[in-house]
Amino acid sequence: MDEQNKGRINRLNDKLYSRTRYRDPLDKRSSVKELDPSAGGVDIKEKWQTPALDEMLKYERVPPKIGLFMKKIFIFALLFFAIAIGISAFIFMGGANFISSKNVNIDVLGPTMVSAGDVLELGITISNKNNADLEFANLSIQYPQGSRNPDNTVESLTYTKDNMGVIGAGTETAHNVRVVLLGSTGEIKEIKLSVEYKVRDSNATFYKDKIFEVVIGNSPIVLTVENPQSVISGEPFTTNISIVLNTTEVLKNVILKAEYPHGYSAIDSSQEPVGDDNVWALGDLIPGSKKTISIRGQLVGEDKEERTFRFYIGVSDSLNADNNLKIVIVSLLNTVAINRPSIGLSVSFNGEDVPVYIAPAARTVRASIRFMNNLPDKLLNPHLEITLSGSALDKLSVRPESGGVYNSGNSKVVWDPKNNLGLSELAPGENGRVNLDFSSLPGSSLPRGNNNITLSFLMTGVPVNTVGQGTILAKDTRTVKISSQVNFSAKALRSLGPFSNSGPIPPTVGESTTYSIIFSVGNTRGDLVDAKVTANLGQGVSWLGASSFTSEDISYDSSSNTIAWNLGTLLSDTGFSSAPRELAFQISLTPLLGQIGTAPNLITHVVFSGRDTVTSEMVTVDGLSPSTRLTSDPVFIQGDDIVAKPKQQQ
Secondary structure, eight states: OOHHHHHHHHHHHHHHHOSSOOOOOOOOOOOOOOOOGGGTOOOHHHHHSOHHHHHHHTSOOOOOOOOHHHHHHHHHHHHHHHHHHHHHHHHHTTOTTOOOGGGEEEEEESOSEEOTTSEEEEEEEEEEOSSSOEEEEEEEEEOOTTEEETTEEEEEOOEEEEEEEEEOTTOEEEEEEEEEEOOOTTOEEEEEEEEEEEOTTOOOOEEEEEEEEEEEOSOSEEEEEEOOSEEETTOEEEEEEEEEEOSSSOEEEEEEEEEOOTTEEEEEESSOOSBTTTEEEEEEEOTTOEEEEEEEEEEOOOTTOEEEEEEEEEEEOTTTOOSOEEEEEEEEEEEEEEEOOSEEEEEEETTBOOSEEEEOTTOOEEEEEEEEEOSSSOEEEEEEEEEEEOTTBOGGGOEEOTTOEEETTTTEEEEOTTTSTTOOEEOTTOEEEEEEEEOBOOGGGOOSSOOOEEEEEEEEEEEGGGTTTOOEEEEEEEEEEEOOOEEEEEEEESSSSSSOOOSOSSOBTTSOEEEEEEEEEEEOSSOEEEEEEEEEEOTTEEEEEEESOTTSEEEEETTTTEEEEEEEEEOTTBTTTBOOEEEEEEEEEOOOGGGTTSOOBSEEEEEEEEEETTTOOEEEEEOOOOBSOOTTOTTOOTTTTSOBOOGGGO
């Protein structure tokens, strides 16, 4: 770059970036010289003003013309739209044959509140305000739960459909309905009405719906409950429930249901319940009649606790007639306070504090009785008495401890100050404990029927500040249920049984020896359901797939090496008053080298199981695992059970 041009650039930079030279004189620019066409230059003006461009710019934009045909179509569309709107408006405003559901009305005339059990009468009017008839009109009514036929109140009323025929244009028709509604006070019942109809020259069906609500007013039943305001924990008390019908109609299939609080157990009632211990079928109630149910039970809880009972009166579902409460008419809550007893009394069986204890037959049961003085004063002359009852009791097995005296004549055990290790009083908060052992008769000696053992406990004492004025007491009752006793055996045989057996004796390594396996099951009392026997084949043992009893359900699973015998129901007294259930099958043993010098088990993990229908408990018995030591076989000789070496090694 020459020095002249470089100097110009520097000056230009100074002008652009200087902070002081912001007012510069105007740049001096040289004018553009006109080019001489003769010297080879080109006239720019002539270059842009070409003839083609001038030709294009001289024409004006002319809009296209619309044809006559398109104008006719547009006018026709406008006329058609106007006519359609006119026709629609005519039809909507009441054209000759137009029908709208808005012009069909369902009016219901009747009370909006009715007492449960009373007859509800409704007048239903269907109005047709259309200019055309409603043809094939039907009135359908869906009744709420708890509706009854007024002519037969035991019959449920759920749905009706009545033919109303033709409802002419501008006319109306009436229909009357009678129904008995059952429910609790304040409950809202919905009656759903629907009119279905058709119109001339149409196959479509149209509907108009309406819901009519009725509130259940006064209850037709007066329910009262008499309970003590407070009870002593563990002491029995009586609850009286009274039911009075105050309507003019008979109420059928009346049900009483009680919901007990936690800690309450019913002992008995004046009428036998139909569902567990809390549902009673009262039958039909006549107007003005009164029924009373008395329930005796006991409530266990902590001092100052409150527990709430709930009682319901209603009717059963006549369609099912299952004595279950389906519709509640009236309910009542009743609260009872719990007071700590003056004498605390608790009982456990083999360490379990339960109202009902399950024990196998002839098994020793230890009852531990703990008592405590909850009074602020001394308790003098504490006296504990236990009465044992039940045909299953083995009276010879009763063994009291801690100075208790047993009288087998009346089956009573007594602890008093004279024989209870010098215990003549209990200080406030002081407690004591005594034990009692007993058992039932053997399973084979148990009588049929109820084999429960009942223990009734009575503790008495005299508070120090009321000497001579009376005693206080504490009571309790517990039950011991005797579960079924199953006699189960599994044995191996060779010379006896339904199969012919072969193979070397004693069993020899590498050679097969067959055996018969016999299962035998007996049951003393109480049917057992879902009874089965399972077992596994021993090492080197194979299943031959043979059974002597084709009627028995036996299977073998090769993947798990398991035998399963499904007995189904094992009746009581099986094996005692009748023959035991038996099963025989055949297996083979091919001893291994590691079994030389041993008497290997032929089957292992032999277990019987079944559910006792009396106690609802599972009964499980582990059977012995039969081995090659055939102690039940008469031809068995000592040493015939020991696995021998292969013959080539002998």
